[in-house]
Amino acid sequence: MLPARSRLRNPGDFRDTLRQGVRCGRPSLVVHARRTPQECSRAGFIVSKSVGNAVHRNRVKRRLRHLAAHALASAPFTVDVVVRALPPAATAADLASDFDAALASALDRLAS
RNA sequence: CGAGUCGGCCGGGUGAUCGCGGCGAAAGUCGAGGAAAGUCCGGACUCCACAGAGCAGGGUGGUGGGUAACGCCCACCCGGGGUGACCCGCGGGAAAGUGCCACAGAGAACAGACCGCCCCGCGCGAGCGGGGUAAGGGUGAAACGGCGGUGUAAGAGACCACCAGCACCCCAGGUGACUGGGGUGGCUCGGCAAACCCCACCCGGAGCAAGACCAAGAAGGGCCUCGGGUCUUCGGACGCGGAGCCCGCGGACGCCGUUCGAGCGCUGCUCGCGCGAGGCGUCCGGGUAGGUCGCACGCCGCAAGGCGAAGGGGGCUGGCAACAGCUCUCGCAGAUGGAUGAUCACCGCCCGCGAGGGCACAGAAUCCGGCUUACAGGCCGGCUCGUCCC
C-alpha cells in the first residue's frame, strides 16, 4: 500500500491541494491533484460519514489507497492527490476504473 | 417423539502472491471484537496544595454475601403470572407532615342521604314537610371489611359465630429479610412517594483534547456589521476586503497589594485549612495550530537475573453459588488524515432445478470490571409438560 511518507498528513496540505489543484469527478469519487516539488508523490483521502459506517469507510479508504499506490508510482511527475469518496463508492464495483479514469484525466490536465 | 424453558460456547477455515504499522542492526516477530458500539454506571491513572466539616445538590433502595468498586453478580425472602420447568418486580416509609385524586356521582377521605326503605305530622288524593337508616340501587379507577344469624319501625360490629385484614405481646426456627404457632385489642384504618418529603447508605471537581517535557514564533481566532464577488431551486449558500466588540501572548502607563496581605484554591453557600506576589484597567504591537512522553506488561538491577500483576487457560482446595486461595503455564496491537489490507484458488454453510449469487452485526484510540443495544448461521448441556414403549 502506501508508506507513511507518501501520504498527506496535515490539514494544510489537504487545503492547498483542494484549492489550487485540478479537479476531476466520477460517479463514485472526485480526484483533486496538483504538481509538487516533493521527492515523491503523496495521496490523501476524504471519506465522509455519508459513505457508511466505520467498517465501510475503512474498506473504501483501503481500496483507494491500494489503487493509488500503483497509479502514483507510474505517474510522469510528482503530484499531491486528494481523493474524496462519494456515497456510491461503498457499493461501486467499478471503483478501480473510476479512479484510474479520473486520475488519468487529472494528470493530462496537469501535464498541459 | 412433540411442545416449552433456562444456561454456556463459536462467530468460516487453509494456502499462494503483492502490500501496511510497531519492535529489531538484521533474520524475524506481533498486529481488531463479542460486542471493539451506545457512553449508561463503577474503578485505575493524571491535575486541581490536602481531598476536610456542615448545608445545599445528586445517586441507590427487600435481606445476606461476592468484589478494587458499582446502579453489576450470586443465593434467599416477599408480591404477581404460569399445570410445570421457570419468568417478572426502582421491592424502604402513606397511624411524621404537606399535597393531589380530573370527569361522573348525593358524597372522594372529614365522612356523606340522590333514589330507595322505615317512623311521625299535614292532605280526600297524587304528594309535601320533619326525622331515622349505609342492608339495597345508581356513579366511578376507587364508596369505609365478607357470608350468615340475633336484633329493629327500618337498619347498623349495636351484638354473636366463622373468615379476611391491622396493631401489640409471647413462643419456635433463621445471621437476616421473614416464616410457623398462640394470645390480646379496637371493630376495619383508601390510593399515589417513577408528587414534595422522611429514613438508611454512598458521592470533592474535572477528565488522556487529563497531564509532563522540548522546540519555534510574536502572529491570530471568534462574533457582529458594511462593501463588493461567484453560484442559486430566489429561501439562500460560499469565498474576499474594511470598521467595531470579545478572547489569548508581549510591552508601556495608571490604580490596588506584598505578614494590617490583593488575589487564588476549576459546581453553589458557610466554616476550616492552605497557596500566595502579583492582580485590575487603558493604549500599542502582533499568529503558533509542531514534536516526544503519557502509551501497552510494570518495577528493581550495569548485567545475569529477581519481584509483582482487578489478564487468559489447566489443576487442587473452600463455598449451594457469585467468588476466593494455592500452584503450573501461556500471551502481551499501539496507530495519530490514524496500520491490521487487496487479489486468487480449494474446502465449509445458505438460496436456486440450473447457470449463478451470497456468507450476520460490525473496526481498537489511556486501560480495566459491568450494563444496554445490534447480530446470518451453528454447537453443547440442564430442567419441565404431554403422548407412546420397555
Added chain:
RNA sequence: GGAGGUGUCGCCUAGUCCGGUCUAUGGCGCCCGCCUGCUAAGCGGGUUUCGGGCUUCAACCCGAUCGUGGGUUCAAAUCCCACCACCUCCG
C-alpha cells in the same frame, strides 16, 4: 475520545418544570366562500395523519397518534427506564 442539547400537524412553534374535558395552542402555507368587472389586499369558515363504521358523495361517529419501545398511575405530550435520529462545543 470526551462534554452537552433538541425531537409536537406540510414548515416554525406554545404546552412538559407542577400528570386530568389536550378530541394538542398560535403563526405561515393550503382549500372553500364573501367582496370585485378580474386579481391582490381584507373578511368568514375549514385543515395532523392513519385505520374503521361505509355504502356514490358529503356530513357525522369510533379507535390509535406528541421520535421509538417498555414501565409507574384510575389516567402520560408531561413522571421513570432503555433505544433511535439530528445538532452544538472542546487544545
